[in-house]
Amino acid sequence: MPQNEHIERHRKLHGRRLDHEERMRKKAAREVHRVSKQAQKLRGIKAKLFNKKRHAEKIQMKKTLAMHEERKSKKKKEADVPEGAIPRVSYGSLKATFKLPILGVKKNPSSPLFTQLGVITKGTILEVNVSELGLVTTGGKVVWGK
Structure with a gap:
């Protein structure tokens, strides 16, 4: 030893x-x-x-x-990311990423329970406030100006 x-x-x-x-x-x-x-x-x-x-x-x-x-x-x-302050949101058809306030979770493909609870994971479809991007019609559609 x-x-x-x-x-x-x-x-x-x-x-x-x-x-x-x-x-x-x-x-x-x-x-x-x-x-x-x-x-x-x-x-x-x-x-x-x-x-x-x-x-x-x-x-x-x-x-x-x-x-x-x-x-x-x-x-x-x-x-600690407060609600509505997630930094980036991808917009698929435009292939662009924006900084927008999040209103809620529309659909979470991981689980229906996650959709109800409002959990954000990869692939989650979010409801965002798009009024900051441009002109908004009465139907809520965004009108893009060039």
């Missing part, structure tokens, strides 16, 4: 204490108090070095938090 693997072997064979997670959580909670007490006791060059290290850790922590917040907000923007 290689050196220093006896601890891992013991864990595999016997497992950990039942209260291991709780003990580790409490130990981490007490660590903050220990560091605070140490910071108050230090004097001179040791205090200066300690504060410099602690300052660097805080800066790194702020950067990490900012990065996570940015990633979280980016996911939220992608995931």
Whole structure:
């Protein structure tokens, strides 16, 4: 057996204490108090070095938090698309794509239940507000101008 693997072997064979997670959580909670007490006791060059290290850790922590917040907000923007704000709608006969407000789901070929619930999947036929594209007749047909 290689050196220093006896601890891992013991864990595999016997497992950990039942209260291991709780003990580790409490130990981490007490660590903050220990560091605070140490910071108050230090004097001179040791205090200066300690504060410099602690300052660097805080800066790194702020950067990490900012990065996570940015990633979280980016996911939220992608995931939370409000109703009527789906970005693109393809118009088959014109072979063009437009940005139009969606009114609802006309037919979903995946499932009739999806049609009732208003779920949008690939191939879904949508009901959109086409008044922004051009002149609209009383029947609701779009008149294209050249």
